[in-house]
Amino acid sequence: MRPSGRDAVWLKCEFLQHCGVFKTRGAFNRQLAGLETGEIGDAGIVVASGGNAGLAQAFAARDLGIRATVFVPQTAPAVKVERIRAYGAEVRRVGSEYAEAYQAAVAFGEQTGAAFAHAYDQFEVAAGAGTLAEETLEDEPSIDTIIVAVGGGGLYAGVAASAFGRARVVAVEPERCPTLRSAMLAGRPVDVAVSGVASDSLGARRVGDLAFAAQRKEPPTSVLVTDDEIIHARSSLWSEYRVPSETGAATAYAALLSGRYVPQDDERVAVVICGANTDPATLA
DSSP states (O other), X not given: OOOTTOTTEEXXXXXXXXXXXXXXXXXHHHHHHHHHHTOOOXXXXXXXXXXXXXXXXXXXXXXXXXXXXXXXXXXXXXXXXXXXXXXXXXXXXXSSSHHHHHXXXXXXXXXXXXXXXXXXXXXXXXXXXXXXXXXXXXXXXTOOEEEXXXXXXHHHHHHHHHHTTTOEEEEEEETTSOHHHHHHHHTSOOOOOOOSTTHHHHOOSSOOHHHHHHHHHSOOEEXXXXXXXXXXXXXXXXXXXXXXXXXXXXXHHHHHHTTSSOOOTTOOEEEEEXXXXXXXXXXX
């Protein structure tokens, strides 16, 4: 999608993906690989999620005939939890943030033998996400820059690997949960406080090892945006283009709209709008 009024900017519309989020790519890749190796058995898979990874894994599991158990924090949006259950997965609500749900999911896997599907820091998951960069550059080979939102960093890691040597990557984070920026400054992944309007989908406590390794190979342009800038970008996506973005998915676009990232005059930019699992009543 090429929005009018921004001649050198394209939108990669991952909100049109199955489940309304890019994570379906990695979910299928993870589960198909697990079936091929025999890792996934009768206990199925288990995943911890703020919502979107759980949706994607539940959808893929239903399609592949696999049992799925999804751990989410109590703060997970109801619209996502209801859809996870609708796909046939068992939902368990634990703790107030993703990190607590993650610990419970790992323990469940150890107790039951369910194969663990990481929300972002797993090779198959990140590689699946990276296929969207392949599509972007196939559709428009002249793209210079791909702008992505970062939470735990699976999307960033996959896109960075796919685009390496072909396009630069701009990594955009909310100021109130900057996992990648904090890791880059510390020289290692570190815990950060999690809060803000995008924390339901970008609320990992620390960036994944895959994302940290990707930034060491080729450092991205790191950009932080405020909650107000994210809210404005989300509103603009809806009012101008009727794109029903969730707040986390509007974070990448916020970097452009706020002027936090200003492309060069001849720079051709693709912005990943990565998810639309949101309450439509909040888009007005």
